[in-house]
Amino acid sequence: MKFSITSVLGAGRSPLRNGHGWSAVAKRALPVALAWAACAMAGPAAAQAPAAPVAGNADAARQKVSMCIGCHGIKGYRASFPEVYSVPMIAGQNAKYIEAALKEYASGARTHPSMVGIAKSLSDQDIADVAAYYSTLK
Numbered sequence: 001m002k003f004s005i006t007s008v009l010g011a012g013r014s015p016l017r018n019g020h021g022w023s024a025v026a027k028r029a030l031p032v033a034l035a036w037a038a039c040a041m042a043g044p045a046a047a048q049a050p051a052a053p054v055a056g057n058a059d060a061a062r063q064k065v066s067m068c069i070g071c072h073g074i075k076g077y078r079a080s081f082p083e084v085y086s087v088p089m090i091a092g093q094n095a096k097y098i099e100a101a102l103k104e105y106a107s108g109a110r111t112h113p114s115m116v117g118i119a120k121s122l123s124d125q126d127i128a129d130v131a132a133y134y135s136t137l138k
Contacts, residue, residue, distance in 0.1 A: 054124045056095060056132025064126055065133055067118055072134075082113055091137035098131035 071077055071087045079085045090098060104110040105119035106127075122130070 054128040056099075056128035056130075058129070058133040058136050061126075061129035061133030064122075064130055068130065068134075071114075079114070085112070090134045093134055095128075095131040095135035098134055099127050102127045102130070 068090075071079055072090045074087075075089060077087045079087050101110065102115075102119045102122060105112065105115040106122070108116065110116070119127075
């Protein structure tokens with residue numbers, strides 16, 4: 001909808017007639033303009049409902065963990081890239097912790113190059129599935 005003085009004041013009415021000046025326009029147009037602005041700003045936010053939490057599926061993760069097993073499945077394993085690093089065993093770790101760690105690698109908050117590359121390749125569902133899988137292991 002287009003805004004005009006006529007749409008705010010009504011057809012055939014001039015804000016300058018009868019000595020009202022532009023203050024009459026401001027008094028009538030400002031509330032309308034503010035209402036339109038509020039609707040414009042709230043519209044996209046109201047249309048986007050918050051994402052539902054992703055539920056992890058340990059069975060689905062069996063096809064996704066092959067890249068994890070090479071390092072995290074070997075007790076006492078030490079990676080040598082980019083430096084010698086003791087790889088943690090993640091079997092039995094809390095699922096929320098694993099999810100948080102993978103999301104931190106993906107965002108860059110954690111910086112191990114191999115893990116950053118792997119985490120960035122995972123979807124939120126993949127992360128939830130892998131976390132659920134490893135949390136069920138002992």
